[in-house]
Amino acid sequence: MSAAGLAFREAPAQLGLLSVIALVGAVLPVAVTWLTKLVIDSVTGGTAIDVLLPIAIALAVLGALTATLPQITQYLSAEAQRRISRAAKDRLYQAVNRFPGLGRFEDPQFLNQLRLAEAADSAPAQLTIATVQLVKNVITALGLFGSLYVITPFIAGIVLVAALPTLLAELALAKRRVKTTTRLSPDERRELFYQMLLSDERASQEIRLFGSGDFLRGRMMRTMSGIHSARRAVDRRELVVQSGLELFAAVVAGTGLIWAILAAGRGELTAGDIALFMAAVAGVQIAVAGIMSLLAQTHEQLMIFDHYTAVLGAPPEMPVAEHPVATPELRRGIMFEDVWFRYGDDLPWVLRGVTVTVPYGMAVGLVGKNGAGKSTVVKLLCRMYDPTKGRITWDGVDLRDLDPARLRDRIGAVFQDFMSYDLTAEENIALGDLTALKDPDRITAAAVQADVHDVVEHLPNGYRTMLSRMFAEDDGSDGTGVVLSGGQWQRLALARAFLRADADLLILDEPSAGLDPEAEAELHARISTLREGSTSVLISHRLGTLRDADLIVVLDNGTVTETGTHTTLLATDGTYAHLFTTQAKGYQTE
Numbered sequence: 001m002s003a004a005g006l007a008f009r010e011a012p013a014q015l016g017l018l019s020v021i022a023l024v025g026a027v028l029p030v031a032v033t034w035l036t037k038l039v040i041d042s043v044t045g046g047t048a049i050d051v052l053l054p055i056a057i058a059l060a061v062l063g064a065l066t067a068t069l070p071q072i073t074q075y076l077s078a079e080a081q082r083r084i085s086r087a088a089k090d091r092l093y094q095a096v097n098r099f100p101g102l103g104r105f106e107d108p109q110f111l112n113q114l115r116l117a118e119a120a121d122s123a124p125a126q127l128t129i130a131t132v133q134l135v136k137n138v139i140t141a142l143g144l145f146g147s148l149y150v151i152t153p154f155i156a157g158i159v160l161v162a163a164l165p166t167l168l169a170e171l172a173l174a175k176r177r178v179k180t181t182t183r184l185s186p187d188e189r190r191e192l193f194y195q196m197l198l199s200d201e202r203a204s205q206e207i208r209l210f211g212s213g214d215f216l217r218g219r220m221m222r223t224m225s226g227i228h229s230a231r232r233a234v235d236r237r238e239l240v241v242q243s244g245l246e247l248f249a250a251v252v253a254g255t256g257l258i259w260a261i262l263a264a265g266r267g268e269l270t271a272g273d274i275a276l277f278m279a280a281v282a283g284v285q286i287a288v289a290g291i292m293s294l295l296a297q298t299h300e301q302l303m304i305f306d307h308y309t310a311v312l313g314a315p316p317e318m319p320v321a322e323h324p325v326a327t328p329e330l331r332r333g334i335m336f337e338d339v340w341f342r343y344g345d346d347l348p349w350v351l352r353g354v355t356v357t358v359p360y361g362m363a364v365g366l367v368g369k370n371g372a373g374k375s376t377v378v379k380l381l382c383r384m385y386d387p388t389k390g391r392i393t394w395d396g397v398d399l400r401d402l403d404p405a406r407l408r409d410r411i412g413a414v415f416q417d418f419m420s421y422d423l424t425a426e427e428n429i430a431l432g433d434l435t436a437l438k439d440p441d442r443i444t445a446a447a448v449q450a451d452v453h454d455v456v457e458h459l460p461n462g463y464r465t466m467l468s469r470m471f472a473e474d475d476g477s478d479g480t481g482v483v484l485s486g487g488q489w490q491r492l493a494l495a496r497a498f499l500r501a502d503a504d505l506l507i508l509d510e511p512s513a514g515l516d517p518e519a520e521a522e523l524h525a526r527i528s529t530l531r532e533g534s535t536s537v538l539i540s541h542r543l544g545t546l547r548d549a550d551l552i553v554v555l556d557n558g559t560v561t562e563t564g565t566h567t568t569l570l571a572t573d574g575t576y577a578h579l580f581t582t583q584a585k586g587y588q589t590e
């Protein structure tokens with residue numbers, strides 16, 4: 001949709017009124033100029049007061065209109081801006097939410113474009129309002145130019161020709177401004193990153209312990225200085241060019257005035273003509289300067305709006321089937337068939353020909369050293385990315401042929417880098433399946449399964465307690481937000497996954513890393529019961545928790561090196577046996 005289309009759909013009344021006011025405002029200066037000439041000529045010509053009075057009253061009414069219309073215009077523009085920006089922002093984040101995978105969020109070029117698009121949410125409104133103002137200024141300029149032409153076609157011609165360099169200069173300046181903004185986008189993203197880091201609750205502990213605050217502040221200030229010097233260069237150029245243009249306009253107006261006074265001396269012009277001449281030259285110049293700056297603004301906003309439309313029109317980063325196959329209920333299993341994967345064309349292979357089956361109804365354990373590719377396998381299972389080569393099938397159907405959203409509906413997961421939201425406890429769990437917000441019993445049941453019910457129940461406001469000290473007042477309690485411990489957050493993340501009790505596949509990536517030994521043992525007993533008969537993939541560095549798995553898959557440097565049960569793998573005496581005995585030794589007393 002075009003900027004104007006969006007603007008008129010969201011604020012038709014405001015923009016309609018603004019257009020009418022602009023039309024009235026456009027002819028006001030012309031009418032005032034002519035009436036002023038009439039008054040002066042009448043006064044100097046000795047016209048009767050009863051003829052003068054209506055003109056004076058008309059001038060007073062036009063003066064009142066000239067004074068009030070800008071205030072009304074400002075109010076209507078602000079309201080139109082709010083409505084249109086709201087809709088533009090909504091569309092932008094709808095588009096962002098539509099990207100099926102993670103690729104876009106790891107692409108710096110796209111992130112730069114997104115930052116520019118975020119700044120462009122006021123562009124549709126500004127563009128439309130600027131266009132209305134542009135039309136207004138054109139009408140005023142034509143009216144005043146016509147008035148000037150009646151008195152002196154020669155000077156009128158000079159004023160017109162003098163406007164040309166202004167137009168070209170303003171357009172060039174606008175182009176440079178947009179170029180600078182685009183070029184500075186990565187730096188501004190960087191500056192924002194440092195800024196957020198310095199005020200981030202989670203980062204503050206390390207920053208204080210390592211005393212890295214001043215280092216990060218220094219980096220932020222250096223980035224900011226770079227941005228400022230680039231902007232200063234643009235501002236200086238604008239200062240020089242625009243001052244030159246103003247000077248040029250003053251010379252044109254001054255020369256015209258001298259000519260007009262000389263002409264009046266020769267009796268060719270009346271006093272009213274001189275007044276009209278002065279008002280018209282100034283008015284035309286103001287209107288023309290307004291047109292130039294509005295044209296430049298429009299040009300700039302159009303270029304910024306391009307980034308907005310580019311994000312809105314960006315295709316999904318991985319192909320989404322136009323007519324997806326309905327995701328079948330899992331009955332056979334998930335197969336990785338010679339899957340190769342790397343995060344980017346210029347990055348190393350992370351998975352190299354992985355062929356493995358997660359059979360239906362079985363608990364599969366995934367083991368491997370840091371960086372072996374375990375979390376990557378999980379991300380591919382959820383189709384956050386597509387394999388670079390090979391394929392993954394869900395009951396025989398290639399994941400690429402399924403609707404990613406419907407596939408994910410069938411999966412419950414706790415990721416290694418799970419989220420803790422600054423929301424209430426209830427909402428933190430319900431995010432696993434938002435329909436549960438209307439069914440608190442389901443939320444409680446999931447919390448019981450994740451062994452976090454007791455903790456939540458005893459919070460100051462129970463399930464409605466805000467799990468943040470930053471937004472504490474939002475929970476309607478006495479304003480005391482609560483901060484949970486790492487292990488408690490982890491259980492909450494588990495509850496979020498357990499909310500999808502009927503999920504076909506349960507993925508747990510290091511679900512007990514933050515739990516105390518007792519809680520871990522309890523959790524794994526619970527998970528075992530939950531996993532019984534259901535299909536699950538569990539990643540854990542604590543190999544003891546995988547003993548009961550129906551199948552253990554060992555990943556090493558992106559390839560499957562061993563598969564079997566705990567007993568068979570121990571007997572094989574390979575990597576798994578080595579890792580297991582090394583870990584077991586650590587628990588044994590001498």
Ligand SMILES: Nc1ncnc2c1ncn2[C@@H]1O[C@H](COP(=O)(O)OP(=O)(O)OP(=O)(O)O)[C@@H](O)[C@H]1O
Nearest residue numbers: 106343350368369370371372373374375376377416
């Ligand atoms: N988003 C990403 N972009 C680029 N490379 C990535 C990305 N995520 C992971 N990697 C790389 O892929 C490799 C495998 O990472 P992965 O997280 O799958 O390992 P892992 O076996 O889960 O490790 P760990 O036991 O430490 O959690 C690593 O070398 C990592 O640097």
